Amino acid sequence: MSNQPALDKKDDANAADPKPVPPGNLADLETKWPDLFNCIDTARISQEQFKLIENISARAVDFDSIKEGGRGELYRRAQINPLIRSVGIRQLFEFVSEAQDLRNLSLNHKILDVLGGDGVLARALSHLVPPSRQPNVLTSDISEGMVAAAREYGLFAVRQAAQNLMLKENCLDGLIIAYGTHHIPPAERQQALLESFRVLRPGGRVVVHDFEVNSPISGWFSDVVDPYSLTGHRFQHFLKKEIKEFLVEAGFEDVTVRYLYDPFILSGASEREVQEKLANCLLEMYGLVKLVEEHGDKDAHREVYGRALNYFSYDYHRMRLPGSFGMSQIQTYKNRGRWYIEAPRIALVGYGVKPLSPQTRLAFSASTTRLDKSY
Numbered sequence: 001m002s003n004q005p006a007l008d009k010k011d012d013a014n015a016a017d018p019k020p021v022p023p024g025n026l027a028d029l030e031t032k033w034p035d036l037f038n039c040i041d042t043a044r045i046s047q048e049q050f051k052l053i054e055n056i057s058a059r060a061v062d063f064d065s066i067k068e069g070g071r072g073e074l075y076r077r078a079q080i081n082p083l084i085r086s087v088g089i090r091q092l093f094e095f096v097s098e099a100q101d102l103r104n105l106s107l108n109h110k111i112l113d114v115l116g117g118d119g120v121l122a123r124a125l126s127h128l129v130p131p132s133r134q135p136n137v138l139t140s141d142i143s144e145g146m147v148a149a150a151r152e153y154g155l156f157a158v159r160q161a162a163q164n165l166m167l168k169e170n171c172l173d174g175l176i177i178a179y180g181t182h183h184i185p186p187a188e189r190q191q192a193l194l195e196s197f198r199v200l201r202p203g204g205r206v207v208v209h210d211f212e213v214n215s216p217i218s219g220w221f222s223d224v225v226d227p228y229s230l231t232g233h234r235f236q237h238f239l240k241k242e243i244k245e246f247l248v249e250a251g252f253e254d255v256t257v258r259y260l261y262d263p264f265i266l267s268g269a270s271e272r273e274v275q276e277k278l279a280n281c282l283l284e285m286y287g288l289v290k291l292v293e294e295h296g297d298k299d300a301h302r303e304v305y306g307r308a309l310n311y312f313s314y315d316y317h318r319m320r321l322p323g324s325f326g327m328s329q330i331q332t333y334k335n336r337g338r339w340y341i342e343a344p345r346i347a348l349v350g351y352g353v354k355p356l357s358p359q360t361r362l363a364f365s366a367s368t369t370r371l372d373k374s375y
Contacts, residue, residue, distance in 0.1 A: 026158065033156040036110060036136050039171040039199075040158070049164055056142050056161050062183070062231045062287075063117065063143040069230055071287025072145045075117070078285035081266075082123035085179075088209075088262030088347065089124040095207040095351040096174030102129055109135035111174040112199065114162045114192070115183070116141050119150035121176065135173075140165075162192040167199045175200055178209035182235040193250035200354045206252060207351040209260065210238045217345050220311040224304075228291040243350035252352030259319070261326035264343040271332050274341035278330070279305040312343045319346070 026045075030037040057064075064070030079085075090102070096111055098104035113121045116139035125137065139150045139157040150157035160166050162177065162184055175196050184192050196206050211217040218237045225233040240257045247255045264281060268274040279301040283292065292300040313329045316322065327344040334340070 029156055029158075033136065036138050036156045039110060039138065039167045041166060041168040044164075044166045049161075049166065052164055053142060053159060053161055056163075057144070062233075063141075063146055065145055066230075071230060071289075072143065074284040074287045074289075076146075076149055078281050079118070079120045082120045083127060084264050084266055084281065085120070085262065086124050086128065087265065088260060088345075089121055090128050091260055091262075092121065092176050092178055092207055092209060092349070093125055093128070093174075095349065096176060096205040103133070105129055105133045105135045107132070107134060107136070109173045110138065110171065111135050111176065112138045112140065112165075112167070112172050114140055114165075114175065114177045114196070115180040116150060116157065117143070117146045117179070119153050119155040119157060121178070122150075122155050123153060138172075163188050163195060164191075165195045165199055169198050170201045172200050173204050175204070175206045176209070178207070181208060181210040182237050186236050190246055190249060193246045193252075197250045197252065197354060202354055202356045204354045205351060206247070206354070207349055208243055208247065209262075209347055209349050210243075211345075212348045213237045213239050215346065216311050216313060217347075220308075224291075224307055224311065225286045225288070228289070228294075229287040230289050231287065233286075238348055240348060240350075243348060247350050247352045251354070253355050255350065255352040257348065257350040259321060259325070260347045260349045262345045262347045263326060264345070265340060267338050267340050269339065271334075271339050274332055274339045275305060276301060278308070278341050278343055282308055308343060312345065314344055314346055 026037070026040060061068065061070050063072045063075060065072050066074070082089075093105070093111070094100045094102055113119070116122070119137075119139040122137040122139055126134065129135075137155070139147075139155050140160045141147050141150070141157070142159065142161055144159055147157045147159045158166065177192065177196065181189075193206075193208070200206060211221075213236075215237070221233045221235070221237075244255055244257045247257075264278065266274055266277045266281065268277055282288070282304050283300060288300070288304060291304060294300075295303050309330055314326075316325050316328055326346075327342050330341065330343045332339060332341045
């Protein structure tokens with residue numbers, strides 16, 4: 001019996017594990033994505049930056065390959081179907097859209113996914129927005145393997161550090177830091193937000209996503225992921241006030257911090273199948289190899305599902321959230337003849353806007369005045 005979590009390929013007809021290829025030269029990206037490539041600031045590409053990337057990579061091995069002690073292949077297999085987290089991903093893109101409405105996205109928008117991994121956000125968005133409104137998404141990550149996998153999906157992807165982006169000032173309309181913000185060391189998080197501010201155009205929007213300190217999901221990381229994954233998981237999560245302070249101190253305006261319903265949702269032909277799919281997804285996404293070694297493949301699936309029932313559970317009354325906020329615990333249900341399983345996760349999100357320049361403010365004010373007089 002295998003000691004590695006099995007891959008269930010039924011979620012995706014093309015569910016083949018991406019075979020990483022060398023990232024290649026940045027110039028390889030210029031022909032296909034000239035607008036995104038134009039955001040690259042070649043003056044910021046230096047030997048010092050490469051050294052920074054390698055130094056950060058050396059202390060962040062979680063998403064390296066299994067042979068290098070990471071869980072990269074397992075993580076990528078868990079999100080071959082990018083829609084498992086589509087409820088949360090949709091909202092992240094709404095936060096960086098004008099008036100928080102995906103219908104306001106266009107082909108001219110440029111959005112950076114800072115911790116993009118293998119491009120799951122960009123891949124999910126391709127299912128959520130019609131081609132006529134698909135924005136340009138620049139996927140970036142510190143992991144060379146993740147960038148290679150994103151490129152294999154046909155995405156514009158570059159290897160860079162959140163703390164030192166290789167992009168020009170004022171070149172992006174939106175920026176998302178999500179699904180791994182806790183991997184940025186606390187002492188370097190403010191610098192990551194300052195970089196986000198620098199590369200956004202005036203009026204551009206930022207969203208920061210992570211899980212709250214002492215929340216059920218932070219407990220999942222500390223009590224399950226840390227002891228049972230190859231790499232451990234001792235990272236500091238966030239408080240509401242910290243996210244707000246980081247955004248405000250970076251210079252953003254109209255800052256809001258709130259809870260976000262961000263569940264895992266999987267479907268299948270039977271209740272048992274969707275329960276197995278969730279268990280397999282959790283084993284792979286979090287690289288719980290030691291749980292498989294300890295219990296065996298079949299029992300590990302039962303074990304992880306039982307633990308998930310305890311941790312993916314919320315008391316909305318205590319959190320001062322409406323009962324309609326989302327599922328309060330893992331549930332299976334049937335809809336139009338197909339079974340679904342929904343595992344609730346509540347994340348923290350903070351979002352804000354880069355202020356308009358004084359000149360732009362004056363021009364906007366003048367145009368508004370002229371418009372008012374015309375009526």
